[in-house]
Amino acid sequence: DGGITQSPKYLFRKEGQNVTLSCEQNLNHDAMYWYRQDPGQGLRLIYYSQIVNDFQKGDIAEGYSVSREKKESFPLTVTSAQKNPTAFYLCASREVNSPLHFGNGTRLTVT
Amino acid sequence: GENVEQHPSTLSVQEGDSAVIKCTYSDSASNYFPWYKQELGKRPQLIIDIRSNVGEKKDQRIAVTLNKTAKHFSLHITETQPEDSAVYFCAATDYGGSQGNLIFGKGTKLSVKP
Numbered sequence: 001d002g003g004i005t006q007s008p009k010y011l012f013r014k015e016g017q018n019v020t021l022s023c024e025q026n027l028n029h030d031a032m033y034w035y036r037q038d039p040g041q042g043l044r045l046i047y048y049s050q051i052v053n054d055f056q057k058g059d060i061a062e063g064y065s066v067s068r069e070k071k072e073s074f075p076l077t078v079t080s081a082q083k084n085p086t087a088f089y090l091c092a093s094r095e096v097n098s099p100l101h102f103g104n105g106t107r108l109t110v111t
Numbered sequence: 112g113e114n115v116e117q118h119p120s121t122l123s124v125q126e127g128d129s130a131v132i133k134c135t136y137s138d139s140a141s142n143y144f145p146w147y148k149q150e151l152g153k154r155p156q157l158i159i160d161i162r163s164n165v166g167e168k169k170d171q172r173i174a175v176t177l178n179k180t181a182k183h184f185s186l187h188i189t190e191t192q193p194e195d196s197a198v199y200f201c202a203a204t205d206y207g208g209s210q211g212n213l214i215f216g217k218g219t220k221l222s223v224k225p
Binding site for chain 2: 033040041042043044045048058090094096097099100102103104105
């Protein structure tokens with residue numbers, strides 16, 4: 001979906017380093033989300049934000065942080081406290097009771 | 112909060128056969144149920160959705176049915192084709208725990224053999 005841009009597509013980091021994943025949307029959606037995807041685990045919610053300058057923890061927020069300073073931007077920082085950071089990360093946005101629109105994802109590999 | 116169970120985890124069918132994937136949910140307040148298709152290495156894409164005031168919805172070869180009393184909904188794909196091979200996710204809204212966010216099932220890997 002051209003409305004949500006995630007960058008970069010692939011990201012490699014050394015263990016112990018913080019890394020920030022970018023997510024930008026031009027759909028004018030209020031709500032934005034970060035999901036983590038591991039094989040056989042489905043989509044697990046990390047953080048979500050329903051309005052600018054406000055965000056809430058999802059099911060697996062430990063070791064992650066976010067900010068929502070602008071409506072169109074919702075960056076995710078994977079900190080060194082995240083025990084198993086290697087995964088596929090998906091950003092999404094939506095209006096209430098409407099479908100989620102996903103970005104193309106960022107595949108993070110930490111060695 | 113909402114809990115969504117999805118079955119089966121893998122499904123293999125012959126081209127032309129039908130495929131059915133089933134999901135159950137726990138939050139009786141859930142009112143929106145989308146289905147997503149995810150091809151390998153790509154983002155999930157919405158293929159069909161249904162709201163709680165409707166029992167069935169159809170779009171060409173794809174249909175979704177909803178049983179609110181039993182709290183389950185199903186995806187039906189008829190006349191399957193090799194390009195239907197992908198992972199399919201169901202989801203339901205969670206009003207008990209996360210303000211109407213979508214909670215996903217763990218996915219069904221569908222393989223359509225030519």
